Amino acid sequence: MNYTFASATILLILITDRSAIYRFANALRHVAPERRPVILREVLIAFVLLLTFMFVGEGFLRMMNLSELSLQIGGGVILFLIALRMIFPPPSADAPEAAGEPLIVPLAIPAIAGPSALATVLLLVSQAPDRRTEWIGALSITMAVSAIILVLAERIQRIAGDRFVVALERLMGLVLVAMSIEMMLRGIKTFVMQLTHP
DSSP: OOOOOOHHHHHHHHTTTTTTTHHHHHTTTTGGGGGGTHHHHHHHHHHHHHHHHEEEEEHHHHHOOOOOHHHHHHHHHHHHHHHHHHHHOOEEEEESOOOOOOBTIIIIIIIOOHHHHHHHHOOOOOOOGHHHHHHHHHHHHHHHHHHHHHHHHHHOOOOHHHHHHHHHHHHHHOOOOHHHHHHHHHHHHHHHHHOOOO
16 A cells, blocks of 8 residues: 555554543643643654654564565554444543553553554555655654644543544544555455465
8 A cells, every 4th residue: 555645644643643632631630730741751752662663663574574465464454453442442441540640651652652553654664665754754743743632632622522532533443444444455455466476
């Protein structure tokens, strides 16, 4: 699946912001207001992790002897499962409340830089390594959007209400379902073509 700069940015935003408002609102409930800039720290940690994975991911694939095709199909399956959880969240989907100031877990990882985000940046680079600068730009925009949304998380939740946030999350889940199925279908099509035309 050939991603453009815009489609890659949208995909990353959809993945990294899933359920993040609830996670951040719960995790920061016991943090003093003057310490709320920790959100920017957590976003920066997630950005560094994803950026690092974008550069070392190809070597990891080669070391594990994994092909781009397996990553594409596997990434589609992961996205599909995540999308289903967005549309049909389990009863215990909310993150546990933190007693103090959170560090890295659960905000930077896995709320922002979760397995799906790591797999996505790896897929982007493996499919088009010569466009790495574009993917870095897409990731930078994603992190900027995430920072804005998460800084305003409590206000969004208070003004929009739980129903609006849930409806928005399920809408994003529907989009991810379509994108994940497209990824899997293209991967399967490529696999079948390789079998019939070795």
